[in-house]
Amino acid sequence: xxxxxxxxxxxxxxxxxxxxxxxxxxxxxxxxxxxxxxxxxxxxxxxxxxxxxxxxxxxxxxxxxxxxxxxxxxxxxxxxxxxxxxxxxxxxxxxxxxxxxxxxxxxxxxxxxxxxxxxxxxxxxxxxxxxxxxxxxxxxxxxxxxxxxxxxxxxxxxxxxxxxxxxxxxxxxxxxxxxxxxxxxxxxxxxxxxxxxxxxxxxxxxxxxxxxxxxxxxxxxxxxxxxxxxxxxxxxxxxxxxxxxxxxxxxxxxxxxxxxx
Numbered sequence: 001x002x003x004x005x006x007x008x009x010x011x012x013x014x015x016x017x018x019x020x021x022x023x024x025x026x027x028x029x030x031x032x033x034x035x036x037x038x039x040x041x042x043x044x045x046x047x048x049x050x051x052x053x054x055x056x057x058x059x060x061x062x063x064x065x066x067x068x069x070x071x072x073x074x075x076x077x078x079x080x081x082x083x084x085x086x087x088x089x090x091x092x093x094x095x096x097x098x099x100x101x102x103x104x105x106x107x108x109x110x111x112x113x114x115x116x117x118x119x120x121x122x123x124x125x126x127x128x129x130x131x132x133x134x135x136x137x138x139x140x141x142x143x144x145x146x147x148x149x150x151x152x153x154x155x156x157x158x159x160x161x162x163x164x165x166x167x168x169x170x171x172x173x174x175x176x177x178x179x180x181x182x183x184x185x186x187x188x189x190x191x192x193x194x195x196x197x198x199x200x201x202x203x204x205x206x207x208x209x210x211x212x213x214x215x216x217x218x219x220x221x222x223x224x225x226x227x228x229x230x231x232x233x234x235x236x237x238x239x240x241x242x243x244x245x246x247x248x249x250x251x252x253x254x255x256x257x258x259x260x261x
Contacts, residue, residue, distance in 0.1 A: 041086055051093035074103035083243035085251045089261050094120070095247055105244035108169035114246065115150045115166075118182040121250070124153055134164040141166070156179055169240035173214035176227060179253060180217040188256075192220045210237045 017208055074088050074097050077083045089095045093118075097103045119126065126145025132138070132161070137147045145167050150156045151164075155178065158164045170178070180190050192200075197219040201207030210218045218237060221227040226249050230236050 009123075022096055024045055034193075053132065054241050074101060074105075076102045077105055077244075080105050080244065082248050085248040086244065089247050094245075094250065103243065106242050108240035108248045109175070109243050110167050110169045111164065111174070112137075112147055112240070113167035113180055115156060115172045116143060116146040117246070117250065118155060119146050119150055119153075121253075122185055123184050124149055124235055126223070127152060128175055133162075134158055135162045135164075137164050137166050154183065155185065170242045171238050172217050172227070172235065172245070173237035174243045175246065175249070176216040176221040177214050179249065180220055183253070190220050192216055192223065196223070203236075204235045206236065208235050210235060221249075222253075223258060 073087045077086055081087070082105055086095065086105060090097075090103075095103075098107075109163070116126075123219060128139070129148045132144075133148055133151050135140065137144055146167055147164055151248040156164070184190050197215055200219040200222045201210055202249050203222075214237065218227065218235065222229075222235075227235070230239075
């Protein structure tokens with residue numbers, strides 16, 4: 001169950017400094033909606049959104065072919081802005097569908113799913129601890145081992161003393177913080193100066209809405225090209241990230257210079 005599929009390992013060819021970015025995934029702003037998309041007029045590639053097309057209508061999936069005549073891996077991503085990224089990751093074994101030949105690209109990603117994906121990126125196996133850390137991550141659930149392993153690896157800290165909220169949608173700023181912490185654990189430098197951070201966030205109309213604990217991570221994700229923003233130059237930091245957005249951003253991460261992918 002979940003977004004991720006077969007175990008994969010993110011390998012790097014260089015080491016870098018680690019920053020003190022928050023990775024505890026605390027509570028933040030109320031969720032919104034929308035998609036991570038390129039600026040108007042940009043071409044559709046590696047997950048760029050094609051204006052005016054999505055699969056959020058709730059209609060039955062189109063089981064035919066897309067306008068280019070190529071059968072999709074998943075029936076519900078035909079014409080979707082993130083189709084190419086989803087298909088590439090699925091072909092590599094990084095992500096999987098939800099059953100019935102569907103991917104559910106516009107469904108929110110849960111905190112547990114995102115944590116499991118980051119563990120796959122690092123090649124860290126799930127671990128069954130002697131004593132559970134979180135009261136809302138019970139043994140027997142699919143996410144028990146990955147969440148506990150992520151906590152022990154220092155990727156997450158939970159919400160408060162004993163909660164993790166595994167099935168709550170992960171917000172876009174939480175996703176950025178978790179992915180940047182993953183890069184740090186892989187030895188990739190993620191340091192950013194205060195001036196660089198504010199300049200990058202200032203390029204978005206809602207840059208001030210990014211929580212203080214996530215500002216370094218979100219700004220660095222923008223600098224690295226992992227996050228390009230949603231329509232109208234918005235970051236939507238407190239909005240839930242979708243499965244499509246997670247796929248696109250992970251693919252961009254794998255395409256970063258210096259990563260063996």
